[in-house]
Amino acid sequence: MPELLPEETLREVVSLFVRLVEAAGALVIFAGAAVAFVRFLLVAVRRREEQGFVGVRLFLGRFLVLGLEFQLAGDVLRTAVAPSFGQIGQLAAIAAIRTALNFFLGKEIEREGRVVDAARPPAPGAAGGPGR
Numbered sequence: 001m002p003e004l005l006p007e008e009t010l011r012e013v014v015s016l017f018v019r020l021v022e023a024a025g026a027l028v029i030f031a032g033a034a035v036a037f038v039r040f041l042l043v044a045v046r047r048r049e050e051q052g053f054v055g056v057r058l059f060l061g062r063f064l065v066l067g068l069e070f071q072l073a074g075d076v077l078r079t080a081v082a083p084s085f086g087q088i089g090q091l092a093a094i095a096a097i098r099t100a101l102n103f104f105l106g107k108e109i110e111r112e113g114r115v116v117d118a119a120r121p122p123a124p125g126a127a128g129g130p131g132r
Contacts, residue, residue, distance in 0.1 A: 011081050018077045025070025032063020051119055054112050061109045065102055072098045 005013075036059050043052035072095060079091045 007081065014077055014081050018074045021070055021077060022074035025067045025074065028063055028070060029067035032060055032067065036060035036063070051116065054116055058109055058112050058116065061105050061112075065105050065109070068098050068102050068105075072102075 036056050039059060040053070040056045043056055046052075075091055075094050075098075079087050083091070
């Protein structure tokens with residue numbers, strides 16, 4: 001039975017996909033960092049309160065988490081075509097590090113989000129707020 005797609009061609013196609021996915025991750029991280037930097041400057045000039053900086057950190061953290069997910073997807077794709085045991089071990093180590101980073105970033109975002117929500121005044125008409 002003839003091969004549908006030669007392994008070398010498949011490797012080249014997957015390699016292209018890996019570069020595209022990793023570039024997307026890098027672009028997400030860069031875009032988030034650039035916008036977060038602008039937001040940081042605005043907060044620093046307009047308000048010098050700590051709460052404004054927490055919002056900037058949360059914003060950037062969300063982009064970092066998403067960008068790391070793209071990077072991890074690229075790593076998984078890289079080992080999709082006939083991986084060696086060395087590549088599988090390398091993927092496991094990279095996946096563990098990136099998953100740990102994502103976990104702790106996610107926890108930080110969640111914790112800081114609760115702090116921001118607690119500091120926000122209740123909306124008028126909301127349960128427990130003015131107007132009830």
